[in-house]
Amino acid sequence: MASQQQQGVGILALDIYFPPTCVHQDALEAFDGASxxxxxxxxxxxxxxxxxxxxxxxSMSLTVVSSLLEKFGIDPKQIGRLEVGSETVIDKxxxxxxxxxRIFEESGNTDIxxxxxxxxxxxxxxxxxxxxxxxxxxxxxGRYGLVVCTDSAVYAEGPARPTGGAAAIAMLIGPNAxxxxxxxxxxxxxxxxxxxxxxxxxxxxxxxxxxxSQTCYLMALDSCYKxxxxxxxxxxxxxxxxxxxxxxxxxxxxxxxxQKSFARLFFNxxxxxxxxxxxxxxxxxxxxxxxTGDESYQSRDLEKASQQVAKQLxxxxxxxxxxxxxxxxxxxxxxxxxxxxxxxxxxxxxxxxKRVVMFSYGSGLSSTMFSFRLQEGQHPFSLSKIADVLDVSxxxxxxxxxxxxxxxxxxxxxxxxxxxKDFVTSQDRSLLLPGTYYLTEVDSMYRRFYAxxxxxxxxxxxxxxxxxH
Numbered sequence: 001m002a003s004q005q006q007q008g009v010g011i012l013a014l015d016i017y018f019p020p021t022c023v024h025q026d027a028l029e030a031f032d033g034a035s036x037x038x039x040x041x042x043x044x045x046x047x048x049x050x051x052x053x054x055x056x057x058x059s060m061s062l063t064v065v066s067s068l069l070e071k072f073g074i075d076p077k078q079i080g081r082l083e084v085g086s087e088t089v090i091d092k093x094x095x096x097x098x099x100x101x102r103i104f105e106e107s108g109n110t111d112i113x114x115x116x117x118x119x120x121x122x123x124x125x126x127x128x129x130x131x132x133x134x135x136x137x138x139x140x141x142g143r144y145g146l147v148v149c150t151d152s153a154v155y156a157e158g159p160a161r162p163t164g165g166a167a168a169i170a171m172l173i174g175p176n177a178x179x180x181x182x183x184x185x186x187x188x189x190x191x192x193x194x195x196x197x198x199x200x201x202x203x204x205x206x207x208x209x210x211x212x213s214q215t216c217y218l219m220a221l222d223s224c225y226k227x228x229x230x231x232x233x234x235x236x237x238x239x240x241x242x243x244x245x246x247x248x249x250x251x252x253x254x255x256x257x258x259q260k261s262f263a264r265l266f267f268n269x270x271x272x273x274x275x276x277x278x279x280x281x282x283x284x285x286x287x288x289x290x291x292t293g294d295e296s297y298q299s300r301d302l303e304k305a306s307q308q309v310a311k312q313l314x315x316x317x318x319x320x321x322x323x324x325x326x327x328x329x330x331x332x333x334x335x336x337x338x339x340x341x342x343x344x345x346x347x348x349x350x351x352x353x354k355r356v357v358m359f360s361y362g363s364g365l366s367s368t369m370f371s372f373r374l375q376e377g378q379h380p381f382s383l384s385k386i387a388d389v390l391d392v393s394x395x396x397x398x399x400x401x402x403x404x405x406x407x408x409x410x411x412x413x414x415x416x417x418x419x420x421k422d423f424v425t426s427q428d429r430s431l432l433l434p435g436t437y438y439l440t441e442v443d444s445m446y447r448r449f450y451a452x453x454x455x456x457x458x459x460x461x462x463x464x465x466x467x468x469h
Contacts, residue, residue: 009135010177010372012144012381015068015389016341017060018167018328020431022049022399023407028162031404039162044255048329049399050154051166052410053417053425054438057088057150058099059450060168062437065148066103066452068170070435071389072380076107080143081134081173083114085124085333087198087362088151090448096150099448114145120196121251122362124149124169124333129368131173132181145173151332154411156205163254165329169337178377178386181370182355184235187227188368189220196363204418214257215297217361218264222293224359224369225268241274242266245371246354247343248318251336251361252325258339261359262318263306267296281309320346327396336360341390348387352376400431421446429453 024047025039039045051060061084069076082104084096095116104112113134117126124147131145150168155161195213198206232240242248242265250258270277270285277285288302296302307314323342325331331338336358343356351374361367376383402410417423424441432438434455441449 005136006140006175008176008180009132009174009183010180011171012174012177012179012377013068013072013074013172013389014169014179014337014341014344014386015064015071016167016169016324016334016338016392016395017064017067017436018049018165018324018331018338018395019051019055019060020399020433020436021052021402021410022047022328023402023404025162028404028407031408032161042256043162044259044326045162045329046326047401048162048164049166049327050164050329050407050410051152051414052431053413054429054432055166055436056090056439057086057152057168058090058096058448059437059439060152060166061096061100061148061150061170062103062450062452063435064150064168064170065100065146066437067435068146068172068389069103072172072385074144074172076104077109078144079104079109079112079146080141081113081131081145082148083127083130083145084116084148084150085118085122085127086116086150087118087120087123087332088204089198089201092201096148099450100148119366120362120364121151121253121332121335122360122366122368124337125360125362125368126366127333128171128173132183135173135175136183147171147173149331149333149337151334153330153332154204154414155208156203157408157411160208160210163330165325165331165335167324167328167331167334167338169331169334169341171337172381176381178375178381178383179372180375182373185228185231186368186370187224187229187231189223189227189365190367191216191220191365193363193365195365202419204414213253213363214260216363216365217251217253217257218261218297219293220361220365220367221261221264221359221369222268224367225265228357228369228371229272239272239274241269241272241276242313242317243276244355245357246317247321247347247356248359249321249336249339249343249356250318250359252322252339253330253335255322255326258318258322258325259307259314260303262314263303263310266310266313267302267306276313277309284309324392333362341392344383344387345390345392348384351383398433 152166321339324338
């Protein structure tokens with residue numbers, strides 16, 4: 001079975017977890033003394049999830065993996081490869097994957113390949129490609145691959161802080177998938193840049209050159225799109241333009257950049273005289289044809305004009321992907337796949353036969369544009385089942401909105417605890433939902449211990465402990 005190349009390899013199942021604690025961006029604006037609309041309109045964000053002391057990238061990963069296995073009825077013995085993408089450093093040697101092994105060891109499965117992939121927000125895509133390549137290869141042993149993207153994005157006090165967020169996503173990989181890779185259509189751009197990096201190992205906070213980072217993102221997008229279009233033309237024998245995809249999903253540090261990015265693709269189509277651009281739009285963009293690449297990244301007029309002419313297509317092809325990124329914030333490696341989960345949730349009844357183009361970007365820099373072909377699939381691996389399991393609107397509705405002051409207090413505690421040892425977390429677990437894993441303590445040897453809130457609530461409303469030390 002495993003010797004010949006498998007067909008339709010891709011995502012069979014998908015689940016997401018984000019913390020139940022969040023802060024509203026408009027409240028944060030007022031609290032920070034920022035001008036009204038700076039975070040909500042300027043960044044395009046509504047809400048930001050964050051981890052309290054009880055949650056971290058490991059607990060979120062444990063929660064989402066156990067949830068996916070349970071909800072899709074997957075025996076842990078059926079997993080043969082597990083890859084994690086993350087840029088949140090908990091340990092400089094021990095991979096997050098090894099913490100997740102507790103779920104599989106309990107069922108006697110220790111024969112699982114893979115470790116962590118790290119490069120800013122691109123690590124999840126690298127992990128996904130590794131699992132897909134494994135299933136397509138002669139090394140495949142017939143079992144499923146599992147990809148986890150997990151991050152907690154936090155920033156020092158200042159203008160970058162509202163671009164934080166936190167989440168974990170798990171994706172089950174195998175053949176005959178409802179979300180299948182169009183594996184020949186892939187354009188990559190890699191380069192050496194200092195746009196966002198984390199050189200200070202004593203701090204969780206990054207060093208960010210915001211302006212450079214945005215330019216690098218758009219430049220990488222241009223490069224990947226050009227290569228993606230070339231591949232499409234080579235294999236399909238016709239020109240590609242944005243009308244050839246039903247949805248576009250972008251890595252989303254904040255929504256405003258997503259708006260600019262799609263407008264940039266529209267401008268690229270105009271420069272190539274592609275079929276998506278009508279006469280009226282061409283007329284509005286003509287004045288910018290002579291700009292050099294560098295000039296075009298800095299031109300506010302071009303940005304405005306291209307967003308204007310692309311708006312109708314943006315509403316149709318991109319808007320459905322923006323729900324979770326706007327509500328949860330920047331999830332680093334999980335960001336792109338949370339945006340994709342938003343499409344699956346928003347459009348679940350009408351996705352069969354659709355093409356979705358994905359753009360993954362990680363600072364420093366790594367980027368790839370690739371595409372999926374969707375089909376309804378068969379139970380339990382169907383688009384409708386995935387949308388039901390994602391249960392996005394209920395997950396968003398059941399969150400607890402904390403005040404900006406509580407958020408800042410939480411940030412201070414996390415700063416103080418970062419890299420620390422010998423502490424126990426709060427006993428009040430009333431905000432955590434059944435099925436959630438949480439951090440109980442870090443001992444004097446820096447060993448971390450996690451427990452799970454049982455799926456049954458006890459009389460006091462707290463979950464019953466399971467899987468302690």
